[in-house]
Amino acid sequence: MLRKEQNDLLTQTGPGTPGGKLFRSYWLPALLAEELPGNDSPPVRVKLLSERLLAFRDSEGRLGLIDEFCAHRGVSLWFGRNEEAGLRCPYHGWKYDVTGQCIEVPSEPEESGFCKRIKLKSYPLVEFGGVLWTYMGPPETQPPLPEWEFAKVLDTQRFVSKRIQESNWLQAMEGGIDSSHVSFLHRGDLNSDPLFRGARGNQYNLSDSRPVFEVVESVGGLYIGARRNAENDHYYWRITQWVMPSFTMIPPRGNHSVHGHFWIPIDDHNCWTWSFDYHPIRNLTEAEVAAMKDGKGIHVKYVPGSFRPLANKDNDYLVDRAAQKAGETYSGVEGFAMQDASVQESMGPIVDRTRENLVSTDNGIIMARHRLLRAVKALTDKGEVPPGVDPAHQKVRSAAVVLPRDQAFKDAAKEALLARPGVAPASV
């Protein structure tokens, strides 16, 4: 459980909140690069950390993320004309550049300099690894660009998607570090999903349904190890990475791609679930990419024209009670992503953590909250840079390994837990 004030501290991320200050310490994924496909393409509304923003790529390819509303009469610049190196409000023609600086007010004499006094709030927006990233904190503490391995490989080695999740970011993220739910909620999918099936490790999962967990602090977050019995006095270890505040990386299976998530607050009741797949040493196959686009693995099918999952709370997640009864799906909901989202959204927009009853296997969640609360306090009280901001903390990998029983995974798999360009992931 968490006390109400602790729950509020971690779940509220709007401007001026301690939790919001924490998120504003990091580069955050804001849009897929394909959402702004070319110069002068239509602007896109972006809501992040409870701030209404607008993203656009101007005539010269520069990226901007600015306050959504015109400084004149509050019109949404989503209706704006993206042309001639700026975004022009359609109401009275005020024009802004990618920094939010007003560069033209047609009704005022140019020589008056009036437009120079008008500037919308803006944040940097940079393209890296198929994603447009933003940093929403104070300019003086802007960290170096992120170093996540999935974003550094060739485009042909990577697939990234995002979906709206209609819940607070924290309950979504906590699902990503709660390894013990896999044996229930996702039972049945390990051997059927094309992006998971066929790995030797799956058999360890299925033959030992009572994993034992080890939670170890890392410099940027946590290693969460789940061990199962393997042959000849060995353990099969699946080691998940959590890097603050909301990055997780799931241990790989066989030669399948490696995948993971970011959970980024839209506001306190909604978040973006970012999902990436990549392989460090090979291109993704056409079949893999086709499966990802078809919503397999950790991805989803969409309601057309949106990033809302096709199975969503308005259609009861297309729950299939016959499939549930037949054992094809454990909850009646199809696919890893929506199996997770459906149960997490059912908790309500912000789960009341004062009423929960955690057990010993929830120590990954308990430790993550502990570290987040500690980081918020250190940032608020002393201005300490939180873990996970330093790009060195981001050069990590998850791993699946078989180790002798007397070896600590943190030591024996030390190399495997680091991103190493050109080296295959440790996988079983």
Next chain:
Amino acid sequence: MKDDKGSTGIEGTHPSSVDPSSVLRPPWSVSESARMASDAEARFRIDAPNAKPKRVKVIALDRPSEAVVKHLARKPWNGAAFFTASAFAGEPPAGSFSMQGWLSDLAGRTKDLIDVVDTADLVVMVATAGESAQAAALIGEACSLKRITTTGLILGGASATDEMLSKTLSQMRPWSLMLVIASAVDYIEDMLIALRA
């Protein structure tokens, strides 16, 4: 990749070939999931206790951990009880071996390990990296016998080397369903609060 209509608010835009009429319901037909997961519905949640207090037994396995556990014991808890096995952290006494001599409360009174375990829902063993955690085997054996869940907590700290940690880990691992290596002592308190100890 993007359609030419621009964005639709925070949902953004995305290509898809699925017929929307097959999945979208008319607005008057809001699904049960949508209604019941709303913020407005949260006020109808039943406001009554949903669990009985857990009986958590916290056992320090060595002298440094004993100091931590003693400090914790002074705080208000929902029935958590605190013990130490630090006096018995070395080799088991030769000759007359008894489970009764392996535990004491923080006032120094000897306790019967089986009795302590038998009345627990969860046993938390606290060890310090580099110290002997041999008592974990006996406590773990007793918990196994009584089918009681165990959690092992190893206090790492900045000064703990990998070798020190490995030594303690190897003694704790066989007897802990959940093992946590924490760098800060205050984690134990947060964990016990989270577990409603």
